[in-house]
Every structure is written in C-alpha cells, then in structure tokens.
Amino acid sequence: MSDNELIEIAKKACENSYSPYSKFRVGAALLCKDGSVFSGCNIENASFGATNCAERTAFFSAVAQGKRDFLKIAVVGTSDGRFNSVTPPCGICRQVMSEFCGKDFRVILAENDNLISLALDELFPFPFCDF
Template identity: 60%
Template sequence: MTDKELIETAKKALENAYVPYSKFRVGAAILTKTGKVYTGCNVEIASFGATNCAERTAVWKAISEEGKIEIEKIAIASDDDDYIYPCGICRQVMAEFANDDMKLLCTNKAGDYREIRFGDILPNAFRSF
C-alpha cells in the first residue's frame, strides 16, 4: 500500500469519529507487517478520561484480528489546518508494537504530509524488547 493510499484510508476513517464535545475528528490507518490495514477514529464520551484516540482504536482492532502485531507504518488525519501528531499515550502504545524505524505519516487538512521516523518522536521508548 502506498503512503497516499494509507493516508486516504485514514481520512475516510475520520468520517466515523464520535466527537460531540471537542468537534476534533481524527482518523488513523495502520499497515501491519502482514500487509493488513486497520482503521480507527477517535471516540469521546462525557468522561474524557475514557475517551479513545484514533491511533489506539486502530491498534486495538489489529490486535483483536491478528493477535501480536508489528506496525510497518501509520497514517493520521484530521480536519485541522496544522499537521496532526499522536499524543503521548498513543506513542507509548505504538512503541509496544513498532520499532524505531516505523513510519508515521502525519497529515494536515490540505492533504500535505510529513513522514517521520517513530524513534524521532519517542526516543528511548520504554519497551520490553
């Protein structure tokens, strides 16, 4: 799957975001080393602590389908004019299932994107491996 195709998949995923409070829709699409793609969107509830980000939703879906996964790359999309990056919790979740060379495709509303090496946004990640 090309970077552009993965980004388009993430953009489609954000259409399902449930964000009645922030109105900030996010979609994510992950490509695993097996070649499968999983999507996620953010889901808010009144108790913000139980809200789930798009990236984690995609990871949970992948694990529920494949078991142990290795993420090859992930695309993140939103309606924002600025580039969207994963939050700290999502970065730590990704560290569990990706190595430092995993590619992050961070997009903006205009459709531009930046490719970032995972190890550059979470150096010295806490991992069991």
Template identity: 50%
Template sequence: MGVDKKNEWVQLAQDAYTNSYVPYSHFPVGACLVAKDGQVFTGVNVENASFGLTNCAERTAFFKAVSEGQTEFQHLVVAAKSDDPVAPCGACRQVMIEFCEPTMGVTLVSKDGQLKETTVGELLPYSFTDKQMEGN
C-alpha cells in the first residue's frame, strides 16, 4: 500500500465523521474499511437515546461491507474528532478479529491528523475466535 492510498483512506475516514449522529456524546467518529480487492466502505457512529443501541463507526463499516458480500479486508482507518488518536472499543475489536487477520494494519487518526499505527492483534491480544470452538 502506498502513502497516497493511506492518505486517501485517512481523508475518507475524517470526511465520514461529519455524517455521525452524535446528539448525546457530541463525539463523532468515522471509519474507512478497505477490502482486499480495494473496495472501500465508510462508517460513522450512530447514537440512540437507549445508549446500548448505539453503533460505532467501525462496526457500521464492517456491517456495510459484509452486507455487500465482502469478508476479507486489508486495512482499517479510524478517525475521531479528538486531540489524540482513539482506539476502537471492545465490541469493535471483537468484530475486527472475526473478519481480519491479527496482522492487518489499523491506523488511528486524531482531528489534527496525528496518526498511530497498530494491528488488529495488538488491539485484541488473546482474542476469542472460532479456533477456540474447534473440537466442540
């Protein structure tokens, strides 16, 4: 992946968060999920007065991609309107490990463009996957 592509994905994630529905937290988050074939899916956080029904930007992007037949991914960018890059919540990390290799890159982006590079495996060490269910 080239620098230009990653910059494009970062910009898509940052642009996406302008569509967040965040009347309660006022904390917009956008995601840009890139399938192995290069197709891009964006997502935003969508809040609900019943807070447990809120959906994060990362899961929105994954669910959009899966609903369109994509289940193999190469990169995820998560951008938040925050001073520092923000990592995905636990639920999003579990969804990530369901569909991504632990070595897949994840870029976290702050509102001013500060980047933090990590991987799915670094975000969720000792993850629960289908491998734990084998043999049962």
C-alpha cells in the first residue's frame, strides 16, 4: 500500500475523532505486515489524562486483534478540515511504537500534498527499554 493511500485512510479516520475539548481531529492508519490496516482517532475525555491519541487507538486495536508486525503508520490532524501542517506523534505514542516496531518502521506525515516519511529511530532515537 502506498503512503498516499495510507494517508487517505488516516484522513477518513479523523471523521470518527471525539475531540470536543481541543477541536483538533487526529486520524491514524496503521499498516500491518500481512496487509491489513487498522485506523484510529483521538478520543478525548473530560479528565484530560484519560485521552487517547489516534496512533495508540490504532495500535491497540491491532494488537487486540492479534497483530504484532507492522510496516508503517500514517498520521494526520486538522482543526478545520484542511491538512496543511504535520501532526507528529507525541512522546507516549512514540514509546508505544517502539514497543512493537523496529527502527525501520515508518511514520508518514502529511502537509498539504507533501508527504514526509520518517524512520522510527529518527523520531525516537532513545526509547525506554526493558534491560
């Protein structure tokens, strides 16, 4: 699956965002090595710490379905329906990615029609790990 196709799925996932507090919709689309795709959206909560990001929603959905091997994730965000600035994953989501993915896992971001593809070790070079 191309990066562009994955970005389009992530944009569609924004429609399910529950974001009454920030008004910022985030969508993610996670491609598994078997070709399946799991999408996720941000899910906010009045108790802000209970909020879950789109990336982790996608990962946890996939893991709950028995998936463990992942190729890449597309992430987009918008407050007005346009996708004109990148929405990089937060630190917690980067740590979750590092739990399941190798350094070559790709994170695809979009700024208008321009895509940015980063390796996980570029985004998160020093993950916490279980020694």
